[in-house]
Amino acid sequence: MTAVAPRSLLNHVTCPDDLRALSLRDLEDLAAEIRRFLVASVSRTGGHLGPNLGVVELTIALHRVFESPVDTLLWDTGHQAYVHKLLTGRRAGFGGLRQSGGLSGYPCQAESVHDVIENSHASTALSYADGLAKARALAKESYRSVVAVVGDGALTGGMSWEALNNIGGSGQPVIVVLNDNGRSYDPTVGGIADHLTRLRTATSASPLFTALGFAYLGPVDGHDVAQLEPALRQARNLPGPVVVHCVTTKGMGFPAAEAHEADRMHAVSPSDARYAPTWTSAFGDELAAIGLERDDVVAVTAAMLRPVGLEAFWRAHPDRTFDVGIAEQHAVASAAGLALGGLHPVVAVYAAFLNRAFDQILMDVALHRLGVTFVLDRAGITGDDGPSHNGMWDLSLLQLVPGIRIAAPRDGASLRTALREAVNVSDAPTVLRFPKAPLEPDIPSFGRAGLADLLRIGRRADVLVVSVGATAPACLELAAGLGAAGRDVTVVDPRWVIPVDDVLVELAGEHAAVVTVEDNGAQSGIGGAVGQAMRRAGVATPLYEFAIPQRFQPVAKRAALLSALGLDGPGLTESVLRSLGHDELR
Numbered sequence: 001m002t003a004v005a006p007r008s009l010l011n012h013v014t015c016p017d018d019l020r021a022l023s024l025r026d027l028e029d030l031a032a033e034i035r036r037f038l039v040a041s042v043s044r045t046g047g048h049l050g051p052n053l054g055v056v057e058l059t060i061a062l063h064r065v066f067e068s069p070v071d072t073l074l075w076d077t078g079h080q081a082y083v084h085k086l087l088t089g090r091r092a093g094f095g096g097l098r099q100s101g102g103l104s105g106y107p108c109q110a111e112s113v114h115d116v117i118e119n120s121h122a123s124t125a126l127s128y129a130d131g132l133a134k135a136r137a138l139a140k141e142s143y144r145s146v147v148a149v150v151g152d153g154a155l156t157g158g159m160s161w162e163a164l165n166n167i168g169g170s171g172q173p174v175i176v177v178l179n180d181n182g183r184s185y186d187p188t189v190g191g192i193a194d195h196l197t198r199l200r201t202a203t204s205a206s207p208l209f210t211a212l213g214f215a216y217l218g219p220v221d222g223h224d225v226a227q228l229e230p231a232l233r234q235a236r237n238l239p240g241p242v243v244v245h246c247v248t249t250k251g252m253g254f255p256a257a258e259a260h261e262a263d264r265m266h267a268v269s270p271s272d273a274r275y276a277p278t279w280t281s282a283f284g285d286e287l288a289a290i291g292l293e294r295d296d297v298v299a300v301t302a303a304m305l306r307p308v309g310l311e312a313f314w315r316a317h318p319d320r321t322f323d324v325g326i327a328e329q330h331a332v333a334s335a336a337g338l339a340l341g342g343l344h345p346v347v348a349v350y351a352a353f354l355n356r357a358f359d360q361i362l363m364d365v366a367l368h369r370l371g372v373t374f375v376l377d378r379a380g381i382t383g384d385d386g387p388s389h390n391g392m393w394d395l396s397l398l399q400l401v402p403g404i405r406i407a408a409p410r411d412g413a414s415l416r417t418a419l420r421e422a423v424n425v426s427d428a429p430t431v432l433r434f435p436k437a438p439l440e441p442d443i444p445s446f447g448r449a450g451l452a453d454l455l456r457i458g459r460r461a462d463v464l465v466v467s468v469g470a471t472a473p474a475c476l477e478l479a480a481g482l483g484a485a486g487r488d489v490t491v492v493d494p495r496w497v498i499p500v501d502d503v504l505v506e507l508a509g510e511h512a513a514v515v516t517v518e519d520n521g522a523q524s525g526i527g528g529a530v531g532q533a534m535r536r537a538g539v540a541t542p543l544y545e546f547a548i549p550q551r552f553q554p555v556a557k558r559a560a561l562l563s564a565l566g567l568d569g570p571g572l573t574e575s576v577l578r579s580l581g582h583d584e585l586r
């Protein structure tokens with residue numbers, strides 16, 4: 001008896017229209033097949049497994065009721081759009097998910113007319129929906145629906161409520177599909193989460209959304225297409241804004257994900273990923289130690305306790321650890337309050353997500369000269385999460401803040417030292433930033449110059465390489481490459497890169513050429529700051545700045561992208577030799 005492979009419905013779904021011909025039984029089989037596909041494929045490539053397992057039936061129902069792209073489907077954060085991609089003809093691309101030249105892990109306009117929001121920063125979809133609805137009203141296109149799928153986590157972000165306020169007030173027929181699985185990474189926090197729990201368990205009706213001018217439909221079983229479709233059709237036919245409250249399970253249908261206490265397999269690593277010690281763990285362990293010595297040190301996270309390394313601190317000091325939800329602006333202003341209350345907050349956040357809290361750092365922390373420490377993980381090129389996740393902005397943005405002090409550690413030892421120095425600053429914001437990368441062995445210093453470490457001391461004052469943070473290994477490779485071409489190189493690691501250490505300017509004045517290397521955007525980075533300091537001091541030594549080109553970077557692995565940008569040892573060597581006029585280039 002030969003085994004009969006289960007029929008593949010997914011092979012026959014190349015566009016949403018194909019869904020409408022399927023029976024409910026077919027749809028159940030399709031959902032099961034999609035889950036099998038996601039577990040197999042995402043386990044290999046890495047990606048957001050839990051969130052996508054949780055929206056299989058919801059996405060099927062959405063594409064059966066609404067007619068994308070005439071109707072617009074918006075995905076908040078966009079990490080849960082894999083099923084949407086499968087149902088819009090992109091199954092073949094999943095082998096290259098989150099890889100150079102492959103499928104983005106988020107919606108991507110270049111991939112499909114069905115994709116709209118490419119930004120993977122949370123809590124923005126409802127604002128797009130507000131704008132799109134207003135544009136349709138002006139174009140008198142009332143036949144086109146605007147649908148925003150928003151997670152309960154994304155609903156803890158302030159922008160979501162700014163948008164709800166506007167949509168509710170305008171009366172525009174926006175359809176808010178609330179994907180409520182009770183989780184961000186951790187269980188979603190705050191009064192909104194508590195309110196949704198009450199709604200889910202129907203222990204109380206709720207005026208929260210109706211008070212803002214929305215109709216409320218739900219709670220609906222987000223895994224039952226037979227329940228979802230009538231509710232979505234009812235929402236589609238309403239004249240005003242409506243919230244369809246869908247109750248789902250993150251990781252649904254995959255027991256290992258459903259039982260995954262930490263985060264329901266929110267984001268899984270590729271099967272071949274090396275689990276080396278990371279910058280994140282070095283930070284987390286040191287902060288936990290500091291927490292035992294200093295009871296004024298507290299930790300703040302924006303719904304990413306484990307990803308930013310705060311688990312050890314939280315387990316040791318749960319009452320001194322604050323998860324504010326996906327609310328970075330609030331996190332920073334709340335930290336200002338914590339500091340005014342006599343504490344020293346450490347706000348741990350991914351570098352790119354801090355962008356939205358710039359004003360709070362400037363006007364709530366720095367203006368009041370408050371000792372708040374920001375620890376920026378995923379600084380520099382992150383790679384596989386695409387253009388909105390690269391932390392290539394912080395060194396440019398944050399150096400605008402009067403009084404701020406920014407450290408870029410080169411290894412675990414310097415991270416631990418800088419963290420201790422930072423929490424001892426009580427009258428200004430301090431910042432540490434490091435990459436999404438395995439932690440390399442500590443890099444020795446052969447002397448100090450001001451606050452800076454000398455990683456290589458030239459015999460004569462020829463080329464000075466200013467190595468910023470985790471670029472140190474590449475800078476030492478650069479030094480060796482220049483040495484092979486007859487140049488004599490000194491490599492200096494400023495450690496604290498803002499304000500620019502006077503000793504850098506002095507060293508620059510003694511050398512024939514200065515090279516700066518940083519894993520940050522080229523515009524107004526550390527290279528720019530060093531150049532400005534040199535000009536102010538009347539130092540005219542030629543300066544060559546190497547950084548990430550100031551444009552959105554494509555999806556790729558971090559190391560491959562740094563190499564493609566010429567920011568690895570060989571690339572830097574070739575560029576610097578060319579800049580210095582060496583014609584013996586390889």
Ligand SMILES: Cc1ncc(C[n+]2csc(CCOP(=O)(O)OP(=O)(O)O)c2C)c(N)n1
Pocket residue numbers: 051054077079080120121122150151152153154155179181183184185250266302303304326328353
């Ligand atoms: C501004 C911002 N902060 C943090 C993140 C990291 N992040 C990505 S998804 C996520 C949790 C989202 O939870 P929810 O909206 O409930 O979606 P679910 O994963 O549960 O489907 C977080 C915190 C982000 N993408 N953007």
Ligand SMILES: CC(=O)[C@@H](O)[C@H](O)COP(=O)(O)O
Pocket residue numbers: 077079120266267307378382385436
């Ligand atoms: C969707 C989102 O913003 C995060 O889940 C992001 O994918 C973080 O990825 P890493 O923690 O793997 O850097």
Ligand SMILES: [Mg+2]
Pocket residue numbers: 151152153179180181182183184
């Ligand atoms: Mg959620």
